[in-house]
Amino acid sequence: TKRYSITLLPGDGIGPEVISVAKNVLKLAGSLEEIEFSFQEMPMGGAALDLTGVPLPEETLSTAQRADAVLLGAIGGYKWDKNEKHLKPETGLLQLREGLKVFANLRPATVLPQLVDSSTLKKDVAEGVDLMVVRELTGGIYFGKPRGFGTNEKGEDIGFNTEVYSTHEIDRIARVAFEIARKRRGQLCSVDKANVLEASMLWRKRVTAIASEYPDVELSHMYVDNAAMQLVRYPKQFDTIVTNNIFGDILSDEASMITGSIGMLPSASLGESGPGLFEPIHGSAPDIAGQDKANPLATILSAAMLLKYGLGEANAANRIENAVLDTLNRGFRTGDIYSTGNKLVGCKEMGEEVLKSV
């Protein structure tokens, strides 16, 4: 029997509901593969603010750092929206990413045949979309210094940030992306703004250099404005996309919405060593929190990514992925993905149905 310790960060809004369901799925899939989990549940985000006054308590971070993997629900809510920056739930998330050094954010966007109608795109454009955005997560304008407020030479107030990338940062995210592309359809599209930004020029140069280590992967480059268009025009052209932190923030969300079912989409954030961070891409949805209406499938699929990318337990991961597909095939749908002819269920019941299929 293999043993792993998992830190659970339920967070805010629908976070606790979806985490509780995903935990059960993780347990069952593990037990069928002779894997045993120990879980530590820790406060994070708004929940932590209310409890301890900070969005990422020391103890939450250190527990997460010692774990084999971290599963996060969702954070944020109206209640903390007006907080100062260092007291925002989102700041806790940025601190967690930094603290776990998870520089590679993997954001799959897949249109499942069962849910192709959820997309706002025409069926022939949406069907078969299966792409992965690899977003750099601990660098660029999110963390670059100097940053802050000041005055310019004319005495006007200014706000400023620094977009900065080093060869080391680019090389390591490029390698992650090439490795992933290699295991997918062998196509990597690097997205930048190298016609304007020096940070992007270095990005393009280094990604091109790293490509020589991966002769089996076909590399292309695209400007970010064009990428935003191409995702709408013909999303099937993409296999794997690699891009910086801010462009990745925008494009991975756009790609998610192309699928039309953001309640289905998981994510993984990986470092060089140490635990990965796994979370659904949806938010905390305060409007439906506590009503047993949330779609737990994104978190369940995040648990599958945890098994696959975080622990190398592909068999258990496949069990979960197949169970989700099977549950959809059996017609179960939460409200966000419901269409007539299917069976409308709540968060818990969806979890029970997935358990039956594991």
Next chain:
Amino acid sequence: TKRYSITLLPGDGIGPEVISVAKNVLKLAGSLEEIEFSFQEMPMGGAALDLTGVPLPEETLSTAQRADAVLLGAIGGYKWDKNEKHLKPETGLLQLREGLKVFANLRPATVLPQLVDSSTLKKDVAEGVDLMVVRELTGGIYFGKPRGFGTNEKGEDIGFNTEVYSTHEIDRIARVAFEIARKRRGQLCSVDKANVLEASMLWRKRVTAIASEYPDVELSHMYVDNAAMQLVRYPKQFDTIVTNNIFGDILSDEASMITGSIGMLPSASLGESGPGLFEPIHGSAPDIAGQDKANPLATILSAAMLLKYGLGEANAANRIENAVLDTLNRGFRTGDIYSTGNKLVGCKEMGEEVLKSV
């Protein structure tokens, strides 16, 4: 008779073809409103590089600066793609924007009933979309200093740029956007990343402050990642969007592609005083250059924006806009917007048909 001087910058690829057509339309619409134009045609982009060695010759800029308005075709092409940054056609465009001080870029994205099928979005999602992106064009990360290459404390090479906005820059673009929203449906959505970036926090603060001057306009705020999603999910929710240079680059292109007919979309770039710059949003399309296949309507509609926003000649502008709609209603289509049942025409013939309708 009113007299205006217009600098024409045909540029590269299909630029000369579409400019030549738009010039005729401008002339005719003007003459019917007792407006006379004098045109100066100047080299710009790749054409200028070949001729003079730089993408924006001094004389082109000074002629443009003295004009009442500037109409640009398109710039760029494979031939100059590998040029060093200061010798790229795009650099000429950035220099032109800076030299004309056109800080406000207006990018309408409208789904015409005649062309709703061109969109990759489902009909009920696409139809009725009518939004305007107001993009800040001469500030932010495009022009911010310091920028360049260097090494960090670990001795690694870095590339860096500065995202910076001053109160003055934000206030003036906000006012342009509020004025436009006021003349449209009275809704302004300011897009930023104020949960992460200081430059965005100042942006949000100032846009909120300026809102008090426009009590008749309803202001909302949205994070850029969410905006990228909402444009796909439900684009009709937007009336006017205001955002910074780089987010505007991405979102205005995404919005254009939502319409599915980027060969139809014009743009205007305005300063505080001095001539505005008007150009179609499409590129130079080197693959179809010189084949009389280009869609001139985006440039013709840019000429309409020139009349309306650049010269305050609303009547002449309306003539052109109505002529374009009429020509579409009569079934004329270039290849990019062609669908069965319509009449396929080339660039020149489309121009002739529009002239008949002016």
